[in-house]
Amino acid sequence: xxxxxxxxxxxxxxxxxxxxxxxxxxxxxxxxxxxxxxxxxxxxxxxxxxxxxxxxxxxxxxxxxxxxxxx
Numbered sequence: 001x002x003x004x005x006x007x008x009x010x011x012x013x014x015x016x017x018x019x020x021x022x023x024x025x026x027x028x029x030x031x032x033x034x035x036x037x038x039x040x041x042x043x044x045x046x047x048x049x050x051x052x053x054x055x056x057x058x059x060x061x062x063x064x065x066x067x068x069x070x071x
Contacts, residue, residue: 027046
């Protein structure tokens with residue numbers, strides 16, 4: 001039996017989202033000041049990159065209706 005496009009999306013999305021969530025949890029471990037030294041600038045840079053990548057990925061899922069030009 002062949003997998004449907006919806007089933008494939010669900011299977012892959014669950015795996016990828018769980019991986020991202022786990023990596024974000026691990027990022028939180030970097031906040032331990034007794035193990036790591038970092039500046040506020042570095043943290044802003046890290047989360048800026050994450051925010052940009054997140055917004056880019058989200059925009060690819062946009063369901064906005066494309067309008068055509070009419071006079």
